[in-house]
Amino acid sequence: MSERNGPVRVVAAGDHFVLPGLIARAVGHELGEGPVDVREVTLGWPLEPFGPVAEVQEASDAEDEMIEALADGREVLVTQMGPVTERVLAACPDLRLVVVCRGGPVNVNLDAAKAHDVRVCFAPGRNAAATAEFTVGLLLAALRRIPQAHDLLTRQGSWEGAAYYTYEHSGLELEDLPVGLIGYGAVGSRVARALCAFGAQVMVYDPYARGEIHGLRVTSLDELLSRSRVVTLHARLTSETRGLLGARELGLLPRGAVVVNAARGPLLDQGALCDALESGQVSAAALDTYEYEPLPADSRLRALAERVVLTPHLGGASRAVAEKAAVIAAAEVGRWVRGEPLAHCLT
Template sequence: MNTPVRVVAAGDHFVLPALITRALTAELPEPPPDVRELMLGWPLEPFGPVAEVREASDAENPLIDALSDGREVLVTQMAPVTERVLAASPGLRLVVVCRGGPVNVNLDAAQLHDVRVCYAPGRNAAATAEFTVGLLLAALRRIPQAHDLLAGQRSWQGATYYTHEHSGLELEDLPVGLIGYGAVGSRVARALAAFGAQVMVYDPYARGEIHGLRMPTLDALLRRSRVITLHARLTPETRGLIGARELALLPRGAVLVNAARGPLVDEEALCDALADGTLSAAALDTFAREPLPAGSRLFGLADRVVLTPHLGGASQAVAEKAARIAAAEVGRWARGEPPAHALC
């Protein structure tokens, strides 16, 4: 292609428009792309349903304006690629979403308008795996609670956590069960193995060698695990995967960590298990409803839970990887090569 690719880089305060432009320029140096940058409000402004798409910034009009001169390519994380946007942008041929799935794109409308849609799988696998291990360590050793006592209340009573009754568990020789062994779960398994944990894995879809002991059933994994970490995809089959029955199979005083998807766990059953001592602790980055409602029972269990607001994928490297993956797809499209990650 001898003419510059004309792109709208609809970034936000995480995947910055400038990161997208830089990645596109590196991917397409001659001639350099003609990039129009658009800044969307996420995460400083909330996302949600926009028209018929999910998890998008409410920015249909600014996006239509940015695409109005017949630009062929849109690279974005949160822009709402709705039927209205597609119908108003007849020159658009490619949309690349800087996320693990293009939930902000109307795929049926994209096909109707002959627009190819690509995405960026694996962009946050390393970050989420590291965050999961961090949550696990924080829960096992009561790090946030001790910090709050000392830094927040200026109290040395955190020394209570040095008593045998209240001191935490260590990872070495600890039986840890992983539910799911994809891009994130496999990284967590390797990290825990380096700590010396006894890693066990349940994933009926995992193939090949794994780092740890493969368990034949979920029940078998739960009965042997002092800690469980969740790494499964959210599907109709896995929604509510861990409920009251499953929690009751764990050894008393076990710990649950979830940085995958909130609805994998029955939150009411989890709170019951924390309240009655079935679980000694939980660490959660995702929840059944987000933002976490002010009336959630989890806030009343603060001495036993570590709560973070869905930050597992929040690293600078994730934003940079997402921009590079997206730019590579634009480069393939410009050169007439097959895409690596396309849904339509």
């Protein structure tokens, strides 16, 4: 694609987080003086939930909007939640490059993209720092009962949160605390560094991690769980890791342990976690992701408010993440236009 007869025709299908204007500016900066025609489209997420659309997962229900936006010879689509289905691809024969502003193109039918000769790229690492920081925040909130004390004081006008200063109800501190990390990728490694700075006894289980790590490498999940007062999840969701922590695994934790998950909801058996919370096997949990999202109104977790910290999948919600995603995506567009190898390409 190094020689062109006209401007690069791009659709910046952003949303209310990765704004289309951020994408357009990043593409313009990347291409410099080169002619570019960017059409901006705003999808509804996160004000409207994502979900399965046709044969793809985690996308905005906007096939018609994508087809309309990609009309008149648009070659490039940069998006976070736009559904790139067989229907969309078949209706847009000029499309040649899709760049997804996420850690994986779960909104793209990769087989169909390959069949239609469309390259698909993604934006790894754009939210690693934000998610790691959020994870540490969840951990501190759960250990010290910060949300519960805040709720008592501000919503109920009660000083009863002072009971958390009694020995029986006071929380744990990170210094010298055995903390087990399951997964040591871009997020897990950052969490490990932060917890080491607090003085925690960090242990890591990740059979795929190579090289030096911050903390003690543990060779089995069972050993990690039996030694950890806190366990935090950072693994990828695969067929092997789905339900990684269930009733048996939670039972291996020291009684009164704390569980944190800001990775993927299905890594953790929520029913087993609720059982463990109710029995006292787990004293507290902090969750940002769930088996089903949005969290159902009848979820057992809602009835355990005194023991849980629940947030609506906000780990990657920082302005820097949106800006990084746009820049990473624009860099792929630049490589494609210049005929260079794509850095993060799956088709």
